[in-house]
Amino acid sequence: MKRQTIVAANWKMNGSFGLVTEMSQGLADLQLANDVSVVVCPSAPFLAALTDALEHEKASEHISVGAQNVSEFEQGAYTGEISTSMLQACKVQYVILGHSERRSIFKETSTQVAHKVKTALDAGLVPILCIGESEAQRTAEQTETVLAAQLQPVIDEVGIERFSHIVIAYEPVWAIGTGKTASPDMAQATHQFIRKFLADIDKDIAAKTPVLYGGSVNAKNCEALFSQTDIDGGLIGGASLKVDEFKVICSAAKGNS
Numbered sequence: 001m002k003r004q005t006i007v008a009a010n011w012k013m014n015g016s017f018g019l020v021t022e023m024s025q026g027l028a029d030l031q032l033a034n035d036v037s038v039v040v041c042p043s044a045p046f047l048a049a050l051t052d053a054l055e056h057e058k059a060s061e062h063i064s065v066g067a068q069n070v071s072e073f074e075q076g077a078y079t080g081e082i083s084t085s086m087l088q089a090c091k092v093q094y095v096i097l098g099h100s101e102r103r104s105i106f107k108e109t110s111t112q113v114a115h116k117v118k119t120a121l122d123a124g125l126v127p128i129l130c131i132g133e134s135e136a137q138r139t140a141e142q143t144e145t146v147l148a149a150q151l152q153p154v155i156d157e158v159g160i161e162r163f164s165h166i167v168i169a170y171e172p173v174w175a176i177g178t179g180k181t182a183s184p185d186m187a188q189a190t191h192q193f194i195r196k197f198l199a200d201i202d203k204d205i206a207a208k209t210p211v212l213y214g215g216s217v218n219a220k221n222c223e224a225l226f227s228q229t230d231i232d233g234g235l236i237g238g239a240s241l242k243v244d245e246f247k248v249i250c251s252a253a254k255g256n257s
């Protein structure tokens with residue numbers, strides 16, 4: 001069963017117009033394996049500029065633009081929020097939702113994340129739904145319970161069928177920005193659990209849904225991680241701010257067959 005392989009850059013609250021230009025120029029000649037897609041997710045003020053720069057570099061056919069968040073509301077008196085239609089106006093195709101930093105710092109609940117996933121899907125955006133356990137939860141052997149509790153509200157809200165338009169990103173919180181990557185075996189075991197969790201509800205959907213790994217992925221460890229059966233690419237933080245390193249990571253993605 002073929003499913004898409006995706007390498008996505010999460011710039012978080014970093015980057016500049018200079019990096020937008022540098023990244024677009026750098027990615028223009030990127031050679032990707034079949035079935036591999038690359039998505040760059042800068043902060044909202046850079047979305048339109050990134051779209052324009054990728055078009056200018058003739059890179060928009062193989063590189064997509066993603067946002068890091070979206071409002072669950074459509075429009076109106078929600079100061080500071082950004083709607084799906086605003087993202088569409090910037091030709092955004094993907095949106096990261098439920099990142100652990102939004103869950104822990106901005107107190108987004110799994111129910112709110114589920115609403116956002118629905119709003120994004122209804123607007124034709126592809127959600128990159130982030131799930132992951134903390135170090136304390138892993139130590140307490142609660143990883144599977146935590147992941148299930150993050151997935152279930154989304155399944156309840158949108159239905160399992162719509163997971164054919166969702167990308168999951170497994171990001172163990174203890175591996176984010178710490179340099180402590182999950183070992184390929186450990187990541188594979190957790191990805192296998194996520195796929196089985198979906199498969200117990202719908203086998204076909206589980207086989208089709210890309211599950212990315214995120215957490216201290218870099219040019220050195222990407223190949224071993226991406227070669228795991230149930231790892232369909234990565235969500236890259238720090239290493240996605242360096243054009244050359246990000247290109248190495250994109251090239252390490254081989255695509256599934």
Ligand SMILES: O=C(CO)COP(=O)(O)O
Pocket residue numbers: 010099171175176177178179214215216217235236237238239
């Ligand atoms: O949170 C991440 C991507 O969303 C991972 O960040 P790092 O790659 O910097 O660990």
